Ligand SMILES: Nc1ncnc2c1ncn2[C@@H]1O[C@H](COP(=O)(O)OP(=O)(O)OP(=O)(O)O)[C@@H](O)[C@H]1O
């Protein structure tokens with residue numbers, strides 16, 4: 290088949306659009322390893338900026354990873370059972386609760402942070418610890434976990450599966466962990482990746498909630514942009530990318546696999 | 562060792578006020594296969610779920626297994642095997658793991674479980690599928706796995722809710738035969754729900770015909786087929802032809818015809834009907850074609866369908882509705898022709914006419 294001008298013009302447009310997005314990213318990444326941005330690449334490459342960022346901000350980066358991890362644990366422990374209840378026992382109260390749950394997504398992070406500050410700002414031990422930021426992150430990410438898990442759960446006829454397991458003698462917790470959770474795994478994984486990614490990258494809310502001693506990665510990034518050489522900010526961005534890219538790719542792969550699985554047609558022949 | 566199931570005064574009203582079942586009694590003998598048969602929404606599944614422990618009867622109802630009161634026992638404790646219409650297999654496990662699930666729950670040792678799973682899969686002829694994922698199985702294969710899983714734990718009772726409805730006709734007949742053989746071999750008490758009359762006849766030791774939350778008749782397949790106790794059962798098991806008549810002094814009048822020696826026994830009231838309006842139910846064999854001089858009726862052929870070994874005529878002009886009459890496959894009859902029919906009185910099932918259909922006539926009774 291000969292490709293006509295339409296194909297080539299579309300291809301061209303796609304490439305231009307991609308470049309529009311990709312070029313700044315590449316530029317920024319390159320800036321992080323260039324000796325002097327203002328002289329350009331000819332000034333040579335260096336790892337100096339990266340090392341400097343690690344020197345200055347390792348604490349922030351580690352804190353971010355730690356908060357993301359704890360946030361994941363909390364959203365899993367709270368979110369999966371919550372999604373189960375919402376799907377399994379639909380009613381007026383659960384619907385109301387679902388609405389309530391999406392509130393943190395709909396209102397700006399700043400407003401949420403302000404609410405937290407007004408309520409708990411006076412509790413000094415709490416206010417100055419990382420747990421304060423964690424609270425914000427859990428509130429912000431929980432809806433994503435619940436939504437993601439609930440979507441998979443409502444597609445899988447949990448009632449029927451549970452009745453099947455119960456007829457074989459399995460009590461509630463055994464059913465939950467051997468049948469419900471494994472079958473909700475795609476939703477749980479997708480939710481987990483989303484939560485970690487969101488938590489690591491969260492800025493608005495965290496910026497309001499942080500103290501000089503509880504700075505997370507994106508807050509440190511803003512700090513670096515504002516007060517350091519451009520190269521350091523860029524090097525920081527590069528590190529951020531390295532952390533977040535695998536998560537994004539994993540998320541995409543997972544979504545693809547889910548799509549392929551649901552598309553698989555039943556090829557087993559009915560000879561039996 | 563088989564389990565007798567007794568339901569006493571069991572009624573079911575759902576939380577939203579739906580009265581699914583009127584109070585009823587039912588005893589299922591140990592080792593017996595009972596089929597619950599009836600149209601959609603009549604409460605078959607509700608009875609099955611009540612026996613399983615997935616629904617509980619209204620206050621006053623009692624369910625016993627071999628005399629043990631299980632009314633308030635949850636399904637996990639009742640040791641019932643269930644087979645669902647949509648299989649309810651666990652997609653996160655292989656075929657073998659599905660079958661082993663109940664054994665694991667019951668703490669059966671690994672070695673014994675492996676052996677039992679193998680035996681089950683062989684019994685259901687699916688040993689080669691042991692390591693397959695559930696979504697790689699056909700519908701018939703899934704139903705076999707579901708059966709294997711349910712009987713692997715050696716339940717006291719096997720409960721099957723329309724297990725074959727999702728399969729195509731040919732496979733349905735084949736699996737039905739196999740299930741029948743399996744139930745005889747296991748000798749297990751089984752309750753089988755279906756809305757398919759043929760399936761019910763083929764499988765049931767006894768059939769419970771249900772109508773709108775009530776038991777319309779309980780009996781052997783032969784009883785149900787030959788001696789339906791009310792018009793609903795007669796109609797449901799295929800005696801779809803209906804004529805109106807009058808009993809006068811023990812003789813049956815249909816139109817201008819009078820038939821002697823008709824066995825007009827009303828099973829509902831346990832009495833002979835010798836006066837009053839009646840309804841006659843019969844299958845296609847209740848009427849047969851004949852020569853003009855022997856004819857009880859003459860009607861007009863509306864449609865002819867070829868059934869292979871015979872022709873089925875749809876005939877109008879005999880009763881209030883058109884009736885089905887079978888004739889020899891070799892007969893040459895076209896729609897629009899006149900046809901002469903003879904009635905076979907011993908093939909008729911006679912009921913007193915229902916009040917709401919013939920209000921004027923019932924006053925005379
Ligand atoms: N959980 C429930 N809440 C309210 N009503 C219900 C519930 N389950 C069943 N019903 C009602 O009870 C009646 C009997 O239902 P059931 O499922 O026993 O019918 P069935 O004979 O199995 O029908 P089918 O052949 O369609 O499966 C129906 O009117 C149904 O709508």
Ligand SMILES: [Mg+2]
Pocket residue numbers: 605606607722
């Ligand atoms: Mg049903």
